[in-house]
Amino acid sequence: MSVKNVEMVVAPRQPHFVGDGFRVHNFIPGAYRLDMERMSPFIMLDYNSKFYFPPTDQPRGVGVHPHRGFETVTIAYKGSVAHHDSSGGGGIISEGDVQWMTAASGVLHKEYHEENFSKAGGDFQMVQLWVNLPAKDKMSTPKYQAIKHQAIQTVQLPDNAGKVEVIAGNYAGVEGAASTFTPVNLFNARLNRGGVATFNFPAAYNTALLLIEGSIVINDDETVDTDHLALFSNEGEEFSIRATEDALVLILSGEPIQEPIAAHGPFVMNTQQEIVQAIQDFNAGKFGFLEE
Numbered sequence: 001m002s003v004k005n006v007e008m009v010v011a012p013r014q015p016h017f018v019g020d021g022f023r024v025h026n027f028i029p030g031a032y033r034l035d036m037e038r039m040s041p042f043i044m045l046d047y048n049s050k051f052y053f054p055p056t057d058q059p060r061g062v063g064v065h066p067h068r069g070f071e072t073v074t075i076a077y078k079g080s081v082a083h084h085d086s087s088g089g090g091g092i093i094s095e096g097d098v099q100w101m102t103a104a105s106g107v108l109h110k111e112y113h114e115e116n117f118s119k120a121g122g123d124f125q126m127v128q129l130w131v132n133l134p135a136k137d138k139m140s141t142p143k144y145q146a147i148k149h150q151a152i153q154t155v156q157l158p159d160n161a162g163k164v165e166v167i168a169g170n171y172a173g174v175e176g177a178a179s180t181f182t183p184v185n186l187f188n189a190r191l192n193r194g195g196v197a198t199f200n201f202p203a204a205y206n207t208a209l210l211l212i213e214g215s216i217v218i219n220d221d222e223t224v225d226t227d228h229l230a231l232f233s234n235e236g237e238e239f240s241i242r243a244t245e246d247a248l249v250l251i252l253s254g255e256p257i258q259e260p261i262a263a264h265g266p267f268v269m270n271t272q273q274e275i276v277q278a279i280q281d282f283n284a285g286k287f288g289f290l291e292e
């Protein structure tokens, strides 16, 4: 087992608004060298760093829009989002919850701050991650995994270091709550000050972490501050994280999908022809209907 080193640490870029409810820093694919091929199967990562939204009677968010060809994963750290889709599905994603939506052949959905959160106002902090699907699954039936915080299994770390929540994949023999189409590990590590956790992934897996809260040192060498992303090298397997203050770390590692990527806005397919087809299907109403 050899050490997996940090390839680079990426600072959050200038935020932009998605609709009027999500103030995000884009890391994947917009940041230098975090393109879809390098990060596959992770093809988009938007991070709403902690941001205060004042009270309003008109919930903020993003209106009806389509997706095809991949999965959207919403990880809530602060605040609450209501989701509705064209299959009639819907739900509320609150602090600690994860929504894993397989858009696959296509859905329409809308994402708004939950009504009571909007009325009260408050801090809002979330990640939206897009996980690509292999060609054979891109046109499969859409589905929805609403994963409540209590349903996520936890590994307690020795020496009161903290715990690791296994959203997907496997950590220390504990299986993740989400089912995935290709090998994906997605964890929330909640570390106490001074706590150490070690992680181990195949060298070829694309691996990164995003520091949601606190401050950490990776491999006793590389300091990472709040809201920064660390990208790991594709050499070596094992790395350690030491929390220099209480820390919350999102860890992602997945087997790259070695297929061509054709991406256009909310559609991510393998060829341009499939993108044209997606646009035609959307315009023809084949993604269903959802009221604004």
Ligand code: MN
Pocket: 065, 067, 072, 109, 111
């Ligand atoms: Mn969406």
